[in-house]
Amino acid sequence: MTDLVNVALNAEGFMIDPNQWTKELAEILARQEGIDVLTPEHWQIIDFCRTTGLANGKAPTLRQITVGTGISIKDLFALYPKGPAKKVAKIAGLGKPEGCV
Amino acid sequence: MKTFLVLGAGTAGTMIARKMAAHLDAREWKVVLVDKDEKHYYQPGFLFLPFGMYRAQDVIQPKRKFIPEKVEFIISGIERIEPDASRVKLTNGRTITYDHMVVATGVDIHPEETEGMLDGGWRTNVFDFYTFEGATALGKFLEKWQGGRMVVNVVENPIKCPVAPLELLFLADWWFTKRGMRNKVELVYATPLSGAFTKPIAADALGAMLKRKNIHVEPDFNIGMVDAGSNVIRSWDEREIPYDLLVTVPTNMGAEVIGRSGMGDEMNFVAVDKHTLQSQKWENVWVMGDANNIPTSKAGAVIHFQQETVVKNLLAHIAGKPITHKFDGHASCYIESGFNKGVLIDFNYDQEPLPGKYPLPVVGPFTLLGETTINHWGKLAFKTLYWNMMLQGIEVPLPNDFSMAGKKPTSSKSPAPQF
Known part of the structure; x- marks a missing residue:
């Protein structure tokens, strides 16, 4: 699957079924979020979020990402401007982080 | 034993x-x-x-x-x-x-989790209102305040009662109006969320209320530091909001x-x-x-x-029997909106807050996601209910299970992700 046509998204643009996610989709979703190229640093965070997100049934919060990856919040914002937790969750095909209940 | x-x-x-x-x-x-x-x-x-x-x-x-x-x-x-x-x-x-x-x-x-929050301004022109001491100190400050920019900021989620910061702003709008100084006060809500609330339909309704009350929202604002020397809060993405009075909801842990x-x-x-x-x-x-x-x-x-x-x-x-009862995530909140009015929201894990009516025998129905006087009285009555019934073990006549009765489903804007 290399485009978003067959992917179910909610009104906020989060994928509904995380099992539909592929690395190619992540590239497309990232471009939509204004990130043209996903570097290894970007991928380290996406991989962490995929792993913990699927294990816990919910996308990690900003604090969980910074604690879990050891990457500072400042650097997270540099990689994923505006809202890193939300942006990574979207690109990683997870739901909205539940910190935002 | x-x-x-x-x-x-x-x-x-x-x-x-x-x-x-x-x-x-x-x-x-x-x-x-x-x-x-x-x-x-x-x-x-x-x-x-x-x-x-x-x-x-x-x-x-x-x-x-x-x-x-x-x-x-x-x-x-x-x-x-x-x-x-x-x-x-x-x-x-x-x-x-x-x-x-x-x-x-x-x-x-935990105000110490945010750089600079406890420097200089704490409880001078930087207040919390989630503690008795903080809310009381804020009251003393407001009594003498001549006006300026009041910024309400949520540091990070989750927090106790996600609607309380909105209620504080609604009440501030009413209180400054009553004192004849609303034109001297600029109200700003800086939130890490993308809008007024977490769930889309309520976020739209509450966002419209903020706009109507001339309260400016700064969304996606993740605070990085409080610069108490120059009275500015700064986000991780380098946005700055100057304040004269900062009301913060510090990190909750x-x-x-x-x-x-x-x-x-x-x-x-x-x-x-x-x-x-x-x-x-x-x-x-x-x-x-x-x-x-x-x-x-x-x-x-x-x-x-x-x-x-x-x-x-x-x-x-x-008793060694299997566990069969399930909590559905039911939450119900009266949101005080100022001018003796209030809004009620009722939701659970799966269903976001919707407009409609909340049927309650004798005292209800209460209007959901709309401002009414009876919702305000519901909010105030809750104090009596709390001290005299809830804590005394007397059954409060509120159904435990979430119900769709009276709610008007709109097109579901945000189905929960399926894991």
Whole structure:
């Protein structure tokens, strides 16, 4: 699957079924979020979020990402401007982080 | 003699200790309740303190008043919880071994988690309102304030009562209007969320109310530091908001003893099954109220809806029967909106807040997601309900299970992700 046509998204643009996610989709979703190229640093965070997100049934919060990856919040914002937790969750095909209940 | 131990005598701990003492055979069970503090705070009332609508006596009562005689109440801090050994060490030197334990140690604010928040301005022109001291100090400041820019900021989620910051702004708008100085005050809401609330339909409705009341929203604002020297808050992405008065909702974290005891996540919340509130790790540990990690609002109404499930499941578990009752994440919040009006929202894990009517015998119906006077009276009446019914073990006539009756489904804008 290399485009978003067959992917179910909610009104906020989060994928509904995380099992539909592929690395190619992540590239497309990232471009939509204004990130043209996903570097290894970007991928380290996406991989962490995929792993913990699927294990816990919910996308990690900003604090969980910074604690879990050891990457500072400042650097997270540099990689994923505006809202890193939300942006990574979207690109990683997870739901909205539940910190935002 | 078996021991049923409850840690924390706030809303959840007080209610569950009373219920379990009533259900368990006193010849076989001893119910023990531990808290470090003698005072019980009616926390929803903190919102009204800054505007002189409530005073100390409205929001503080002695904890003992709500604890039945057959519950042993111990005033002490908790040194360490050892769930593998079913044992708790108190700071007063005593060690308690339990058969079952409910952890209800709540959350506290942590202003020290944000760089610069405790520098210079703290409780001078930077206030919290999630503590009695903070809300009272803010009230004293407001009495003398001549106006300027008032910024309300939520540092990070989750927080106790996600609508309280909005209520504070709505009340501030009303209060400054009443004092004839609204034109001298600029109201700003800086939030890490993308809008006024987390769920889309309520976010739209509440966002429209903020706009109507001329309250500016700065969305996706993740605060990095408070620069108390120049009265500016700065986000991680380098946006700056100057303030004359900063009202902050600092980082909310579970009790430190949870962290010390290795029972919590990175914010000291204890992982539980979200439908039963039983610990995922220790089958004789249950976690109620703000202390657990369930994805609901951290609020007293949620505790009210939780307790029936927990009591039934606890009794079943103690009797060696399977646990069958499930909590649906039901939350119900009166949102004070100023000018003697209020908004009601009612939702659960699966259903976001919708407009419509909330049917309630005798006093209702209440309007959902719309501003009415009766919702305001519902909010104020809740204080009486809390002190005289909820904490006294008298059934409050609120249905525990979430119901769609009266709600008007709009096109569901945000189905929950399916894992």
